[in-house]
Amino acid sequence: MSETGKQRSNGRGRDRGSLYQDVTDKIIAELEAGRVPWVQPWGKVKAGLGLPKNAATGRRYSGINILILWGAVIEKGFAAQHWLTFRQALDLSGNVRKGERGTTVFYADRFIPKAEIERAAKDGDEPEAVPFLKRFTVFNVAQCDGLERLQGEPEPLPAREIVPQAEALVAATGADIRIGGDRAFYAPNGDYIQLPPQPAFFEQINFYRTCFHELSHWSGASHRLNRDLSGRFGSKSYGREELVAEMASAFLCASLAIVPTVRHADYLAAWLAILREDNRAIFRAASLASKAADFILGFQQEAASSVASTVQVMEASA
Secondary structure, eight states, X not given: OOHHHHHHHHHHHHHHHXXXXXXXXXXHHHHHTTOOTTSOOGGGOSSOSSOOEETTTOOBOOTHHHHHHHHHHHHHTOSOOEEEOHHHHHHTTOEEOTTOOOEEEEEEEEEOOHHHHHHHHHHTSOOOOEEEEEEEEEEEGGGEESOGGGTOOOOOOOOOOOOXXXXXXXXXXXXXEEEOSSOOEEETTTTEEEEOOGGGSSSTHHHHHHHHHHHHHHXXXXXXXXXXXXXXXTSHHHHHHXXXXXXXXXXXXXXXXXXXXXXOGGGHHHHHHHHHHOTTHHHHXXXXXXXXXXXXXXXXXXXXXXXXXXXXXXXXXX
């Protein structure tokens, strides 16, 4: 091979190495962030479960491109798994909106250069194929105008998996609980709780665990148990309140025969810092958590009668 040919080959090799490294770095970043790219939390995603495909050709993407496009759907909240190139959008009488950034996907194959065919014919042996890797930029149909017809209807949510005793207790509190969106929080200023729809949770039982966590925050309002809810995210007071709410939720779950879990595992480092700094912090948090759980369970008598009627309705409709 000539020196020029070697340089070209090395250039292609460096380019391929860079592309592979770019993708590998992204996957590593996902794993370090606690996300497993091939087991995505579909319950929190707007798009229905499925493999990404090209909106113009209908062809499904494969290999590493599945992980890349899944990641983009989750990160950017797209409601569809359909993708196309800038040119394909124009060919379909649509266009990519100004300012939208595409997602890089990759195409890998092998080809036989003309010079290699000639060499093989001269030497009387088989020509060698050369691997290549190309990048393409694609856009989700949600980033385009004029292509709404290609987005498809979102997948319908499954039926709710109701736990009667938990349902009754939540209702008996009389808390203002608003269902919708993809976030869960308690808003002290408006004194309301926001929760995603129960079927949107990857495991529906987590709806109740999350609801009890937010109800525990709700119990701390000034006109209820009057805890300090003023801490900002990342502050010590915020971490202490999260610890209280997490334990209170566990106490409530256990009282209703629901297995408690750590919902906010990402707060573990903050909790450890609080406990290492103050060896009494866990005692105070547990005490406040018990008071919160007791306050909420105080509605249980009213909830008990509600459970009985709920069970009767479920049995009648079975």
